[in-house]
Amino acid sequence: MTRAGRRFRRVAVGALALWSLLPLIPLGIWSVAHGWRFPDILPANLTGSSWVFALSDASGVLGSFAVTAAIAGATTVAALIIGLPAARALGMHEFRGKLLVQTLILIPVIVPGIAFALGLHGVFLTLGLTNSVLGVVLVHLVPALPYMILILAGVFAAHDTDFEDQARSLGASRAQTFWHVTLPAIMPGVVVACLFTFLISWSQFLLTLMIGGGRVVTMPMLLFGFATSGRNDLTGAIALIYILPGLVILLATSRFLSGRPAALAAPGHA
Amino acid sequence: MPDRKTVLMLAPAVIVLGGLCLGGLLVAGLRSLDVQIMTGTGTLSLDAYWSVLGQPEFLQSLGFSLYVALTATFLSTLVAVWAALLLRQRFGGRGLLAFIFQLTLTLPHLIGAIGILYLLSQSGLVARLAYGVGMIDRPSEFPALVYDRFGIGIIVQYVWKEVPFITVILLAQMQTLGEDFESVARSLGASRWQSFRHVLLPMIMPGVLAASVLVFAFTFGVYEVPLILGPNTPATLPVLAYRKFTDVDLAARAEAMALAVIIAVISAVLVALYLWAARRDRWT
């Protein structure tokens, strides 16, 4: 490659990296600003009061963080229990109607949340599931489960059953085989799938708004509330708290991800 | 029929997704036709559809939604193919950019929308920098990039979020291909462009198509981004549907349901397109 080409590449990579981080910059500045108005490029007064408020009981951030984590955790566990067998069937078996099942699993990926949530709202209302954490977990399963299944089906497609067969022939029970042979083999894939299912639930906005009815205050509900009340300073601080789990998950999984970058694409469509 | 065991393995997932997603669509469909499942009354009527289709705001919203989603998808795909080609080369800083792309993927849309708002509004950070270097004297001289009729802020947010998504998918796909085909092409005297256009591009085309159909479907249906960055009118279809749903006039509810069905049908067409594209193995 020519020197000009290398320089162009350096500029291009720098531009892409900066561009990707750009929206976080004003959020970070706002979180420590007081009275930051046009045309000040940087705030004249810096303050930690937004952070103090965000971390105090008054803001409701910590409670909301816990509720959001509980909902995302429950969604992940439910998606794993439901998705694991389905993923194995899809990843390792051929059967009639497979295309139909695959299509069904893809529908929630394609059909926007608002299309099914409007109808679901009435049903949940009658069943007493609106305004409840349980209802929110159920509706989060719709976008979360397909990704759990798709990622795990990929894992199972590459899974070798020879060891399972051996364990069974040596007298291990189904459960023993699963716990001691299958699970360790698929563990990295399961971890990645779970973490990203968690992130999908963590990012939900409209489904929580509709089914939670404002009563289930997850982090995006809370953040939206501050963003639309004109408090850019508090919004900045809460936004940075909100993205923390994603960052932690990314750092924690980087070793699992080396050979599996596509798995990461899942939360992109949360 | 698949065997009993396979059925049992698939049943929970099929019941949950079928019940919640298809069930929700079905109920919306019935209510849009004025079949009131809540009270067991109502008539089969297309009134809600005629009413929606007769409103100028619907056609505006439909056009705006399609335009925003198509533009965002086209731009995201273009930039992502370029970024994937870039990231496929080995050089210092490549790991960092890959990491930043992965970071962007974990960020919720809401964060991106608020960040872009603070960045691109007429008094936002970019406008202040423009003022600082003397390009503008007051906010109104800065171009309207948010709350604007062209949906620029919305499109920018989508491109910001979806470029990493498509790039990561394409990189994964390229990884499985290896570099052999291209080197062969180059050694046979093909130019860089020719080897890309006639060798690599056809091979990654299914991935490009699949990713861009997903991006289109997603950007067509997202709610919070146009809510934060979009103009008051036209609203995108999901925003319009939610407004109708929260209208105290109960007649507007049937219209909201009709909009849900319309949104789903447009997306369903895309499912078909997606499956068709994904099943085409060879591209020439």
Add this chain to the structure above:
Amino acid sequence: MNPCIVAIAIAATFPAYLANAQTAEDVALKTMTWDQIVEKAQGGTVNMFMWGGADNINAYVSQTIGDLLATQHGITLNRVALTDTVEAVNIVLGEKEAGIDENGAVDLIWINGENFRTMKEADLAFCGYTDVLPNDGLINWDNPAIANDFGVPVEGCEVPWSRAQFAFAHDLARTPAPPMSIPDLIAWIKANPGQFTYPAPPDFNGSVFVRHVFYHVAGGTEGLLRPFDKARFDEVSTRTWALLNELEPFLWREGQTYPTTVVQMNDLFANSEVALTFNYEPAQFGIAVQNGIYPETTRSYGLADGTISNTNYTVIPFNSPNKAAAMVVQNLLLSAEAQYEKTRPEVWGAQPAIEIDRLSPDMQAQFAALPAHPSVVSAAVLGRNALPELQSDWISAIEQGWIANVGQ
């Protein structure tokens, strides 16, 4: 009809048959003594749905009122934030439609105007209990501006909370001489293109701004303060739309778009994108200065031709499962201490809905000694030129007319 749909329908309507039991409980509630109600309210949770666009108001409700309720009555106050009050009305309406007559999600709504009318007309409000509240005696029900909510008789279906009067704000440093009447404003807008806008109705504040123009076009409120009159409306509104469309090219962004919410417009004012802003709650200007959002040189004012004032209320939905606790909340909101705290400019600055001269001399002195924020026009000055609100069917017609004739 599909038998399956019929089965779902029957299952869905079943709760409707339980409705009568609930009515009996409501009746019992109205005959209880206050002490019995307070006892029944113990340990309850009140889900209070309210517009959430001002964090100082949110903090007043969640912290100040929430803490008082928890310590005094063991009641948990759960504030639920709304972008628009209509969302809460819609929830109750949807529940009624679905036959949920006793276990609704909403216990209390901060409300007035069209939303109250909707609730009253659709029988969504719990009514006829307000005289049970001990602090009911502090309310002057003889004042027509309190006994009528945008022209709709309250009739014991809601409890007043605050009074408010519309005001404009400007930055003394940038706009030393703002227009002081609607005719002046119209001339000023044309002379200062791009410096003014208003939120698109049905935004609450955008809507009341349009009503000021409507009054101006009509030449006053004569003939407007009565049940909806189609002929009069058509005549005035046609000229109102013409005037607003004539102004459109001189608005921010040539009127090609309008802010969706008053918060968006406030942000435009904060960053000098527009020169004027307005609010139905002038105390918000002081709070915005306090939070560093507006410059210190912000000042506010009423109009020589008057600005519109209203009373806002809290209402208990018919299907609230925690009515006793909600009544205790309403009573506490009316108390001298809670109203005083709410009137403090650094807390909220909302004008009290109770009669100050019915309070103890000590409380009266405290109210009299409240400091004024330099950015907030005093309620007394504003009150000299107060205009009444239209009845809410006029308002719906104006909002829909604006969307069809100006907004599109």
